[in-house]
Amino acid sequence: MKKIGIIFIVSFVAGAIFFALTFGFFQQANVPDVINAPNDRGTVTTLAPPTVKAESIDLSTKGFSFAPLVKKVKAGVVKVTSEALVQRRRSGFQDDFFDRFFNIPDRGGRQRVSGMGSGFFISADGYILTNNHVVKDAIKIKITDINKKEYIAKKIGTDPKTDLALLKIKGNNFPFLQLGDSDDLEVGEWVLAIGNPLGQDLSVTSGIVSAKGRELEGLEVDYQNFIQTDAAINQGNSGGPLINMQGKAIGINSVILSTSGGNIGIGFSIPSNMAKKVIGDLKKEGRVIRGYMGVSIQYIPDEEAKDYGFPRGGVLIGKVDEDTPAKEAGLKKYDLIVEVDGEKIKSARELRNIIASHSPGEVVRLTIFRGNDKKTIDVKVMEAPESVRIRSEDAEGKVIDLGMVLRNNSRSLARQYELGTSEGIVVTEVERGGVAYENGLQAGYVITGVNRVQIENVRQFREIMSRKSRGDRVLMTIVHRDGREILTRFKIPE
Secondary structure, eight states: OHHHHHHHHHHHHHHHHHHHHHHHHHHHHTSOOOEEEEOTTSOEEEEOOOOOOOOOOOOSTTTOOSHHHHHHHGGGEEEEEEEEEEEOOOTTOOOHHHHHHOOOOSOSSEEEEEEEEEEEESSTTSEEEEEHHHHTTEEEEEEEOTTOOEEEEEEEEEETTTTEEEEEOSOSOOOOOOBOOGGGOOTTOEEEEEEOGGGOTTEEEEEEEEEEEEOOTTOSOSSOOEEEEOSOOOTTOTTOEEEOTTSOEEEEEEEEOOSSSSOSSOEEEEEHHHHHHHHHHHHHHSSOOOEEOOEEEEEEOHHHHGGGTOSSOEEEEEEEOTTSHHHHHTOOTTOEEEEETTEEOOOHHHHHHHHHHSOTTOEEEEEEEETTEEEEEEEEOEEOOOEEEEEOOSTTOOEEEEEEEEEEOOHHHHHHTTOSOSOSEEEEEEOTTSHHHHTTOOTTOEEEEETTEEOOSHHHHHHHHHTOOTTOEEEEEEEOTTSOEEEEEEEOOO
């Protein structure tokens, strides 16, 4: 019995020791790793692992508020109300811009409609920036400021290709917003959207920058580089500013993606840096002057480049138009553009925007691959052909859209349209429903004279038309594609 008792006691003690050691091991396995480092006296001290502290703004409820920023900028934001005469449409046809602002019945003919959006002062002398679709076809534009004071604005110019418009009201010392540097904007930054959504005056919403450099399918805006934000944007916000935490406008709110027509946290703003060039050109010329090379392009990503025999990705030229800067510089079909002025190109949109930002006559240096051979080619850009907009010299300085694209005639254009002459200027596009369309002009027609003055180039045509007022008629000499020459009484839109 004594032996059995001794064995039992020894087994119990051994088991207890084993349990204690095992339990202690697992406890130690569940604590964070430690760092053993020698101290000044040569002994070992156990240190806790370092803690990484994120440098960020304290966004706790206590002490954080957008109120001081809103007080600083809100007086510069205005309501824009427009009246327009538009063609009534059949049901089922959806115009992205007008569906957001106008309620148009399903009947034929023209009718007066009203729309509402936002805008903001960009200078103390009354210049206001807004969206083109807010004032498109407007015959009257009313501005309401923060004090409910109303003004009648004149349209300095519009740019449908970026969806921007520049307005002006009479007066001085208006509170205005500075345009910030949208290139410095980073994803994750706080931003505020200010405007008049659904008739609710001067509403403020907050969010962050969700993405940059967005391009949207199906939008009738040629030059896109949108800032995406989850700050709530709704109908009526369009044209209002997107404000950074320094109180500067770094975007112009323009578009929302929605399954319901309301905000779902996916809104888009035009970058302020894109707006700066548009504003400058509209002030000076009443239209935007863009650089042009004359190529059709498509982006090839890096991961696909080797499949097509290129060492890296870039923008592939699919076509080089005749009588263009690209042709003159020696660019060829299948050239791969990888850099502009030493900067890598990441998309076809980026290349197009860069070229458009240059003034006619400026030179850009392209780095290309022709097969595996790397080359640099200098291209002197020209003015991009566009729908002709004329700044008339009347008291209001209105801009007239003639609804057609004109190009200086040349041998290659004459061959393309099978023309009997290489003189004058060629109508290459006609906007359906526009003034040129209503006056019977078609692509391939040649304008050789205006009011008995021979026309040699687009610039001369523009200068003559700029001296006319709305409602005036001019006598145009038109050569049809079959060689017939006729006189056409062309009425400038009222």
